[in-house]
Amino acid sequence: MGKDRKKEKIMFWVFMAPALIAFLMVQVVPFFLGLYYSFTNWTASAQSSIDIVGLKNYIDAFKDTTFLYSTIITTIYTLLNIVLVNIIAFSLAMLVTSNIKGKNIYRAGFFLPNVIGGIILGYIWQFVFNSFVPKVGLALGIAWFDKNMILANANTALIALVIVSTWQYAGYIMMIYVAALQNVPRDLIEAAQIDGATPWQRFRAITVPMLMPAFTVTLFLTLVNSFKQYDVNASLTGPGPSIFFMGKAINGTELLAQNIANTSLVLRNTALAQAKAIIFFVVLVIFSLIQVYLTKKREVEL
Amino acid sequence: MNRKLTRNILEFAGITLSIFFLIPLVLVLINAAKSNNEITMTPLALPGNWINLFKNIATIWASPNVGYQKAFFSSVVVTFFSLAGITISSAMAAWVLVRTKSKISTFLFFMFVAAMVIPFQVVMFPLVRWFSILQSTFGIQLLRSYTGMIIAYMGFGCSLSIFMFHGFIKSIPIQIEEAAYIDGCGKFKTFFLIVLPILKPIYVTVLILNGIWIWNDFLLPMLILGKGTDVQTLPLAVSNFAGTFLKSWDLMMTAILMALIPIVIFFILGQKHIIKGMVEGSVK
Numbered sequence: 378m379g380k381d382r383k384k385e386k387i388m389f390w391v392f393m394a395p396a397l398i399a400f401l402m403v404q405v406v407p408f409f410l411g412l413y414y415s416f417t418n419w420t421a422s423a424q425s426s427i428d429i430v431g432l433k434n435y436i437d438a439f440k441d442t443t444f445l446y447s448t449i450i451t452t453i454y455t456l457l458n459i460v461l462v463n464i465i466a467f468s469l470a471m472l473v474t475s476n477i478k479g480k481n482i483y484r485a486g487f488f489l490p491n492v493i494g495g496i497i498l499g500y501i502w503q504f505v506f507n508s509f510v511p512k513v514g515l516a517l518g519i520a521w522f523d524k525n526m527i528l529a530n531a532n533t534a535l536i537a538l539v540i541v542s543t544w545q546y547a548g549y550i551m552m553i554y555v556a557a558l559q560n561v562p563r564d565l566i567e568a569a570q571i572d573g574a575t576p577w578q579r580f581r582a583i584t585v586p587m588l589m590p591a592f593t594v595t596l597f598l599t600l601v602n603s604f605k606q607y608d609v610n611a612s613l614t615g616p617g618p619s620i621f622f623m624g625k626a627i628n629g630t631e632l633l634a635q636n637i638a639n640t641s642l643v644l645r646n647t648a649l650a651q652a653k654a655i656i657f658f659v660v661l662v663i664f665s666l667i668q669v670y671l672t673k674k675r676e677v678e679l
Numbered sequence: 680m681n682r683k684l685t686r687n688i689l690e691f692a693g694i695t696l697s698i699f700f701l702i703p704l705v706l707v708l709i710n711a712a713k714s715n716n717e718i719t720m721t722p723l724a725l726p727g728n729w730i731n732l733f734k735n736i737a738t739i740w741a742s743p744n745v746g747y748q749k750a751f752f753s754s755v756v757v758t759f760f761s762l763a764g765i766t767i768s769s770a771m772a773a774w775v776l777v778r779t780k781s782k783i784s785t786f787l788f789f790m791f792v793a794a795m796v797i798p799f800q801v802v803m804f805p806l807v808r809w810f811s812i813l814q815s816t817f818g819i820q821l822l823r824s825y826t827g828m829i830i831a832y833m834g835f836g837c838s839l840s841i842f843m844f845h846g847f848i849k850s851i852p853i854q855i856e857e858a859a860y861i862d863g864c865g866k867f868k869t870f871f872l873i874v875l876p877i878l879k880p881i882y883v884t885v886l887i888l889n890g891i892w893i894w895n896d897f898l899l900p901m902l903i904l905g906k907g908t909d910v911q912t913l914p915l916a917v918s919n920f921a922g923t924f925l926k927s928w929d930l931m932m933t934a935i936l937m938a939l940i941p942i943v944i945f946f947i948l949g950q951k952h953i954i955k956g957m958v959e960g961s962v963k
Contacts (some may be wrong), residue, residue: 386778388866392775394788395768396837403834404794404814408804419808428777469696477689483759485696489704494895497938500921501703504928508722509706510895533905538781544700552958562900605798608897622920634883638898647804654800 399617411651413495419648421641422559434652444653446622447636448595448660450535451604454632455664457539458546458603463595465547470554484555495545495608502541502613503528528613531620533627538630541609550595558584587675593669600668604661635656703776707939711735711932718928735933744924746933750916751941756825757900757912758893761832765889766882769837774874775843778853788845795838799898805904806831823908831892831903839960847881848874887949887956894942913938 415434417427438444475482490498506527514522527533561584569579610632616639617630631639637657640650709725710718711730717724726732739745772791776784781871852872859869900912907919917938922929924930946953 388930389775389779392771392866392870395764396772396791396833396841397787399764399768399830399833400837401834402809403831404797407805407809408794408797410809411801414805414808450934469733470697473688474695475686475689477686477693479693480954483693483697485946487700488950488954489943489946490700491957492891492895492942493939494897494914494942496895496918497869497935498896500925500935501707502709502918503925504722504932505703505706508718508928509702512722513764544703548700552954562942594962600924605800611897612921629801634798638803641804646937651801651804654798654804658798662796662929677818 384458393628405600412655413654414649416646419651420649421645428653430648437649438652438656441649441653442623442625443627443631444633444636446627447631447633449608450630451633454535454538455600455603457536457597458542459580459596461543462546462550462603463592464597465543466483466550466595468548469551470558473551474555474558484548484552489548490545492547493545495606496544496612498541499612499614500610502544502609504614504654506537512544527617531618534614534617534630538610538613538632540604540608541613542603546599546607550599553591553595553598554588557588561587583646593672593676596668596672597665599663600665604664605634606632607638610635611638689697690962704939705926707936709934710928711936713929713932715927716930730854732933735929736937739930739933739937742930745915745920747913747937747962748909750913752909753825753910754894754913757828757832758890760829760838761887761893762890764829764833765836765840766885769840769880769885770844770875770882771870772837773841774840774848774870776847777848778856788841789839791841795842799835803898805900810903821903823904825912826911827903828900828910831899832889835899836893840889842884843881843960844878847878851877881954884956884959887953888960891942891953891957899925 381391385512414427416429416431417426418430418433419427469487471485472479473487477483506661511522513521527537565583565587566579569583574582610630614630616628616635619626620629621627633653634657637653638652641647681825708724710722712726712729712735714731716729740747776788809931810827813819814821817892819826821830855873855877859873864872896912897914897918900915901918904910904912904915906915909918917934920934921931925933
């Protein structure tokens, strides 16, 4: 028996080994290394020694106007995205669960942008905003579109980012709503119908409360994915047109993930980038905990 | 009458929305068949001659500035071996994690799951540094190599995959495995011959979720492979090309189109599984 036990234990580690080793190598060690490096003077250039500098990077991060600006626009971008993606996705879900013809084709069509990589999407939409939109504006006689390049202005470029992420993400969130809508019990709706509830009343009093668990998921996903946006940001706008913020010229459409990346890739200050990344992580966790708390509270038990 | 009207409105909305959704992709297709001049003058018109499409494709196919063939091959290699690695290693780990009741297995499972909240930005720079330390200490080529990419994807992909396998294995009755032991099967035989086949519905999901992520990923290959080096994945190659040729929209559109073709074909062939798989992965 004792021998079996021991063999069992060895087999446990044998089966764990491939995944565990990769996991330790790629996530655990770098995570703790990263924590350590955020307190040092590590740079992306060759250096003779890496020394501990205490909280300097964190203080620098809080003083860094580009980081503050990125946090602000990322928050705005995330909020706009949450609202727009979910409204569109929900409407699409209602549409493709209604009794129209060709539902499956619609579903696949709306979902398609989601399987295309963000980098490629960004280039496609660069063309849309730079060539297609001005031409359409001209054809419709809207002079504004012809005179203003959407991507050349920090504010409109941010809106452009929201449009592209909505286009990319709505079909995916739609399918989560579709799954949830199909789970709303038919007899509940029929009972309400017999009681004389109007379609709007049925929607407000049955469908929406029954969908609260789905809202928890969709809001969480849009929140986290918007906050971490990098690919579309990098290829559609890049750092963007420069603007004045708190008396300094800075990049107008640099979302947080890009700000972190460029702090190391462009400015070569990897330790500062690392400190920013850890702040980013903490902020993201706080935001998502608040969101999950708020939506969970509204879920109903059946 | 009222019903019919609503239905017509809905159908109209559906068609309008689909057009809006598909316009960007249609623009890529029609403009990939034009010369740069035509694109600037008439980006909305249908191409004068579709033959141009094949000419442009041939140009990109052979162009050393894109390196399409090599990049396509690299993407396939990285995706294929990463998927094989993730799926088998995660299924193995998840199986013993479910079947072994101990503090260690609970802790390990918790650790894998907890890591899902860590954004890539937190680990990306230390990861590159760590790989270069390993590389200079042990002489294993991890940066700018397939090996490094595959290990990285296994490390990042295993969290969600173990989580999904774990949930499914819990629902499989242990009697099947016990019967196999009695028949004299060892652990490996039991796992590969009995357990793995039962896991099929989950590994299809795991393959799709990880496959689409790896195929499209940009930041990780950019950091591990570097831009413009020997081994480039497709998104990297397109991005390099865009860096220098963004104003030649004809070639750019063709490059984009050719980057789109594999994934769009894949999506059309397996859309049912893909949509289901990706949605399942999110809800869990």
